[in-house]
Amino acid sequence: MPTILSVFERPDHVAAAVRKLKGRGFDDLETYSPAPFEEIEEAMDNKPSLVRLFTLVGGLLGVLTGFAMPIWMSWDWPVKIAGKPFASIPPYVIIGFELTILFGGLLTLVGLFIVGRLAPRKLDPGYSLRFSAEDFGLVVTVPDRDVAEVDSLMRAQSAVEVTLVDG
Amino acid sequence: MTSAAAEQASPRSLPQPLTAICLGLVVVGAAAFGYGLTSDPQSAWLAYHSNFMFYATLSQAGVILACIFVATGAVWPGPVRRIAEGLGAWIPVTLVLAAVGYFGGDYLFEWKREGAVHGKEFWLNETRFYVMDLGILAVMTVLSLAFLKASVRPTLKAAAPAATGFARNMIERWTAGWRGDEEEREASWVRTRNLAPLILLLYAFGYSFLAFDQIMSMEQTWYSNLFGAFIGWGGLLSAVAATALISVLLRKTPGFEDEITKSRLHDLGKLIFGFSIFWMYLFFSQYLVIWYGNVPEETQFLYDRLGPQFLIEKGFSVTAWANAWVDWDWSWARLSQDYGWLSMSVWMCIWILPFWVLLGEVPKRTPWILGPVAGIVLVGFWLERNLLIWPSVLKGDGWAWLGPVQIGVAVGFLGAFTLVFLLYTRIFPSISLPERS
Numbered sequence: 001m002p003t004i005l006s007v008f009e010r011p012d013h014v015a016a017a018v019r020k021l022k023g024r025g026f027d028d029l030e031t032y033s034p035a036p037f038e039e040i041e042e043a044m045d046n047k048p049s050l051v052r053l054f055t056l057v058g059g060l061l062g063v064l065t066g067f068a069m070p071i072w073m074s075w076d077w078p079v080k081i082a083g084k085p086f087a088s089i090p091p092y093v094i095i096g097f098e099l100t101i102l103f104g105g106l107l108t109l110v111g112l113f114i115v116g117r118l119a120p121r122k123l124d125p126g127y128s129l130r131f132s133a134e135d136f137g138l139v140v141t142v143p144d145r146d147v148a149e150v151d152s153l154m155r156a157q158s159a160v161e162v163t164l165v166d167g
Numbered sequence: 168m169t170s171a172a173a174e175q176a177s178p179r180s181l182p183q184p185l186t187a188i189c190l191g192l193v194v195v196g197a198a199a200f201g202y203g204l205t206s207d208p209q210s211a212w213l214a215y216h217s218n219f220m221f222y223a224t225l226s227q228a229g230v231i232l233a234c235i236f237v238a239t240g241a242v243w244p245g246p247v248r249r250i251a252e253g254l255g256a257w258i259p260v261t262l263v264l265a266a267v268g269y270f271g272g273d274y275l276f277e278w279k280r281e282g283a284v285h286g287k288e289f290w291l292n293e294t295r296f297y298v299m300d301l302g303i304l305a306v307m308t309v310l311s312l313a314f315l316k317a318s319v320r321p322t323l324k325a326a327a328p329a330a331t332g333f334a335r336n337m338i339e340r341w342t343a344g345w346r347g348d349e350e351e352r353e354a355s356w357v358r359t360r361n362l363a364p365l366i367l368l369l370y371a372f373g374y375s376f377l378a379f380d381q382i383m384s385m386e387q388t389w390y391s392n393l394f395g396a397f398i399g400w401g402g403l404l405s406a407v408a409a410t411a412l413i414s415v416l417l418r419k420t421p422g423f424e425d426e427i428t429k430s431r432l433h434d435l436g437k438l439i440f441g442f443s444i445f446w447m448y449l450f451f452s453q454y455l456v457i458w459y460g461n462v463p464e465e466t467q468f469l470y471d472r473l474g475p476q477f478l479i480e481k482g483f484s485v486t487a488w489a490n491a492w493v494d495w496d497w498s499w500a501r502l503s504q505d506y507g508w509l510s511m512s513v514w515m516c517i518w519i520l521p522f523w524v525l526l527g528e529v530p531k532r533t534p535w536i537l538g539p540v541a542g543i544v545l546v547g548f549w550l551e552r553n554l555l556i557w558p559s560v561l562k563g564d565g566w567a568w569l570g571p572v573q574i575g576v577a578v579g580f581l582g583a584f585t586l587v588f589l590l591y592t593r594i595f596p597s598i599s600l601p602e603r604s
Contacts, residue, residue, distance in 0.1 A: 082459050
């Protein structure tokens, strides 16, 4: 199936074009923008990323470690402090809290690298360097019979250029 | 924003049943307070003081929220900023109420009645106390009103033709020397931008002193450096909750339909969620050192409020916790001592409930979930102000804060505050913003 690349100069134009394409039933979409834009994200309405699972696992691991480690240490080497029990909960809330954030944050980073494919094998065919500088790109894969329609549709949505990148 | 939309959202007449109800509540409150003064003046003044502190921090923090929006250049709030500013209409009333509070001082402050404990005479004496606190409130009132005036001025000209009577005179006086819409917007932006950081700093310092004086000094042997920040932060969270609640209530008012969007409610929900965690964080960081140190001078304040439940040594060991699940009774029994249940309600309303309910994205964007949660946070802060004030005077009597006079005074304050908010938002346009184009 042919892939069409449209180039835009403004994020709201991209968002409008995405909505138009989705309204026509073309769901195989990809957008490129130099910075994240809320309106494009809203229009794309992507599924939630897998990264948040990494955060959840990291946070739970962190709170577990944050309580288990000091409790084990206090019992392994008992020192009486301020007349409190050897292993008491309130001071370890802090360690549990901090390790939740630390582990959660670190695993989020790992998740970003894994899910975002830090070292891509090859770049998407529609991508070009200018989408990291000032232009916005919208790539859509459509059946052969719809190429002409999408071409005029994108130009009507104030695309500055529309090209066939594949097929 | 066209001026037509501003007109629609600012009907010049007060909503009738609501205004009458508020007036009725004020009458009930005044009667209850008057009756309380003759029957049980101590309870009447304690109720007065709790409500005074709740609405003082709430209204001042409303302006603080608007100042934060201005100082950070936030554009996401839109007309939500006007709602926060509306809370500030109560600030002059706070000043008057603080002066009236002088007459109840003997019932509230041990140091005023019997003299300060040795070593604190320099700080806890009438002259220093009232000159400083009323001075702080007066400065805050002047600056806050200057901020509000600078903020609404660019929107007033368009609203003038529809105004009548008192509002019209006021608008005409305030818009004297009109320099044109663009210039006024620019001038308003510069002026609010200059005032905002000053008001923010003075809130941090001034309300810290107010918290030390008006609440902490009631238990004059106890001290905490964090107390001012705790009260000030509580005020900010209650202002965010009030703003969210009013936004939810106004979301179907003509002119507001397209302004109180789901994403704005989402942002307010995020603020409540994060601020509530930080409120608990502040409490815990003070609680931990007091619990560890276990010095009577420091534990007294927590003991009067939480009861022995959270200060005993065995209660927090891992085995004791495990036992607690087997022998459930011991914890409930201790909670019933002193003000334990009131403390639990406060934690439930301000931290546990907002945390678990607003954790997800959907509840923050759903008006009928966000609104009630914001309302519960507000009730929680009203309870919290009672919890901070009552046990200092009436120790061990966990239900002293609740009674017909106390409830009467509370509804009186609620009616008066709502009335002042309604008056302010009806006189001044609440939608159009002095945005920089």
